[in-house]
Amino acid sequence: MKSEYPIDQTGEIFPHFPVVLTTIGDNIITLEFVQFFSFESPIIGIGIDPDNYSHQLLKEEKEFVINIPTTELVDEVKFCGNNSGRNLDKFSATGLTSKPSEIINSWLIEECPINIECRVIQEERIGNCDWFFGEIMKVHVTEDHNRLNALLYSGNSAQDFKLRELK
Amino acid sequence: MKSEYPIDQTGEIFPHFPVVLTTIGDNIITLEFVQFFSFESPIIGIGIDPDNYSHQLLKEEKEFVINIPTTELVDEVKFCGNNSGRNLDKFSATGLTSKPSEIINSWLIEECPINIECRVIQEERIGNCDWFFGEIMKVHVTEDHNRLNALLYSGNSAQDFKLRELK
Numbered sequence: 001m002k003s004e005y006p007i008d009q010t011g012e013i014f015p016h017f018p019v020v021l022t023t024i025g026d027n028i029i030t031l032e033f034v035q036f037f038s039f040e041s042p043i044i045g046i047g048i049d050p051d052n053y054s055h056q057l058l059k060e061e062k063e064f065v066i067n068i069p070t071t072e073l074v075d076e077v078k079f080c081g082n083n084s085g086r087n088l089d090k091f092s093a094t095g096l097t098s099k100p101s102e103i104i105n106s107w108l109i110e111e112c113p114i115n116i117e118c119r120v121i122q123e124e125r126i127g128n129c130d131w132f133f134g135e136i137m138k139v140h141v142t143e144d145h146n147r148l149n150a151l152l153y154s155g156n157s158a159q160d161f162k163l164r165e166l167k
Numbered sequence: 168m169k170s171e172y173p174i175d176q177t178g179e180i181f182p183h184f185p186v187v188l189t190t191i192g193d194n195i196i197t198l199e200f201v202q203f204f205s206f207e208s209p210i211i212g213i214g215i216d217p218d219n220y221s222h223q224l225l226k227e228e229k230e231f232v233i234n235i236p237t238t239e240l241v242d243e244v245k246f247c248g249n250n251s252g253r254n255l256d257k258f259s260a261t262g263l264t265s266k267p268s269e270i271i272n273s274w275l276i277e278e279c280p281i282n283i284e285c286r287v288i289q290e291e292r293i294g295n296c297d298w299f300f301g302e303i304m305k306v307h308v309t310e311d312h313n314r315l316n317a318l319l320y321s322g323n324s325a326q327d328f329k330l331r332e333l334k
Contacts, residue, residue, distance in 0.1 A: 014235065015185035015235060015314065015319075033203070037298065038296050042294075113169075114180060122293060124291050126289060126300050127209075128206075129205050142168065143168065
């Protein structure tokens with residue numbers, strides 16, 4: 001037996017999506033709005049609220065790095081999701097280690113086992129969000145990376161990060 | 168220590184995304200290209216290869232239903248992902264039960280604990296895929312639904328469905 005569910009709470013019952021740390025220039029933003037948009041010509045897209053500081057940065061830089069966090073980084077992921085980088089250096093605040101990218105100018109996060117350098121090739125406004133679609137330029141991965149050691153997003157708002165562990 | 172990873176295999180190391188059964192008219196397609204694009208005005212988008220039979224249907228119907236499968240439906244999910252509906256009635260072939268939607272014309276899948284009726288409000292070509300963005304019109308859910316009883320996609324191709332269970 002099924003009942004009607006509030007439309008604006010759908011994110012609360014949908015299966016969990018991965019959550020990532022995205023670096024844009026020298027800022028870090030936690031995102032659950034991330035997805036592959038094409039496999040054959042590999043494209044990853046990210047969605048950002050236009051009021052967000054990272055939105056402004058991305059409009060200027062046109063580049064971003066997807067850093068995949070492990071469950072050990074849950075505090076850093078929450079911190080970067082719940083604080084703005086407008087008046088804050090998130091690398092200093094979290095103690096995460098910055099490392100130069102090879103192809104683009106944004107920083108990689110050393111503690112994340114996967115770093116994906118992307119260059120924006122398309123932008124679209126969808127609903128309240130601007131989506132930026134990035135061509136994958138370079139992928140770095142640690143040899144002992146366990147794909148199941150991932151953080152999942154479980155909320156219904158880009159402003160309040162609720163997380164759970166996959167394993 | 169990190170090494171370079173093949174760009175076109177990035178989907179193999181990325182954390183898992185949910186997989187859903189999408190109904191368009193009376194056809195069923197398994198999709199891993201699904202994501203929320205906006206929470207405040209709730210929008211769910213799906214990406215479909217232009218060569219796909221469902222692509223043609225969606226261009227005509229402009230409506231779709233996201234049906235969230237449970238782990239018990241793994242065989243049906245694989246079947247609907249690995250077969251075209253062009254010359255096949257997937258409801259008959261799988262034994263899944265069709266039920267009328269309330270707002271739109273596509274069928275709901277009764278065995279799925281969540282059904283989300285969506286109406287297409289925007290379309291964008293991104294890379295090799297066409298993405299259709301749907302406003303959520305109605306959500307149906309079973310009372311005993313367990314969000315963790317979800318199927319996850321673990322591959323790198325829209326043509327070969329590799330799945331794993333969350334729990």
